[in-house]
Amino acid sequence: QLQLQETGSGLVKPSQTLSLTCVVSGGSISSAGYSWSWVRQPPGKDLEWIGYIFHSGRIYYNPSLKSRVTISADTSKNQFSLSLSSLTAADTAVYYCASIKSLNAYNFFDSWGQGALVTVSS
Amino acid sequence: DIQMTQSPSSLSASVGDRVTITCRASQSISDYLNWYQQRPGKAPKVLIYAASTLQSGVPSRFSGSGSGTDFTLTISSLQPEDFATYYCQQSYSNPLTFGPGTKVDIK
Numbered sequence: 001q002l003q004l005q006e007t008g009s010g011l012v013k014p015s016q017t018l019s020l021t022c023v024v025s026g027g028s029i030s031s032a033g034y035s036w037s038w039v040r041q042p043p044g045k046d047l048e049w050i051g052y053i054f055h056s057g058r059i060y061y062n063p064s065l066k067s068r069v070t071i072s073a074d075t076s077k078n079q080f081s082l083s084l085s086s087l088t089a090a091d092t093a094v095y096y097c098a099s100i101k102s103l104n105a106y107n108f109f110d111s112w113g114q115g116a117l118v119t120v121s122s
Numbered sequence: 123d124i125q126m127t128q129s130p131s132s133l134s135a136s137v138g139d140r141v142t143i144t145c146r147a148s149q150s151i152s153d154y155l156n157w158y159q160q161r162p163g164k165a166p167k168v169l170i171y172a173a174s175t176l177q178s179g180v181p182s183r184f185s186g187s188g189s190g191t192d193f194t195l196t197i198s199s200l201q202p203e204d205f206a207t208y209y210c211q212q213s214y215s216n217p218l219t220f221g222p223g224t225k226v227d228i229k
Binding site: 046047048049060062063064096098103104106107108109110112113114115 | 123154156158164165166167168171172175177209211213216217218219220221222223
């Protein structure tokens with residue numbers, strides 16, 4: 001059973017950059033059949049997919065955030081990271097890391113971290 | 123982008139009730155549709171993937187159906203632990219998108 005844990009800054013000033021890391025245990029991020037994703041949820045609002053990185057290193061971003069987002073992976077530490085720049089109050093949200101499992105071409109968010117609240121405020 | 127809608131946005135029900143939630147996609151997504159349950163303060167948990175496949179460990183009172191643009195999640199007999207918010211999500215194409223959620227609370 002995969003376990004994911006987010007770490008990183010909880011309070012960030014406007015215009016600055018958010019940095020979060022997701023440490024994965026119980027499996028390798030290099031495993032075929034999985035990709036590694038970030039999803040956010042503003043307080044009381046909907047879930048928004050940010051992007052994901054495949055075990056191969058291929059990356060996809062949500063076009064709505066693409067100009068500000070970077071997702072990377074460190075296989076030696078079995079972790080992946082999120083960077084989101086030019087922050088505004090609208091980026092205040094709980095940020096989840098999650099694994100996406102692929103089964104016979106069907107993909108779904110399989111395991112989730114507990115979530116990290118990031119508040120953008122001066 | 124594929125837009126997902128859900129109805130109702132909220133509902134009140136009693137333990138033992140049969141509950142049905144509807145999800146609609148703005149274009150055909152075949153059966154690339156997943157359902158999640160989110161309890162307050164917790165991360166979402168997958169219930170159903172590929173529209174109708176029950177994820178391992180999920181109680182059999184949950185079921186999913188549909189294909190194309192219209193989908194349903196049914197809880198056959200609501201239990202106390204089922205009071206939560208339910209989201210659909212399409213995995214047909216990027217960007218991955220979620221529905222706005224249906225909150226199920228106690229009548």
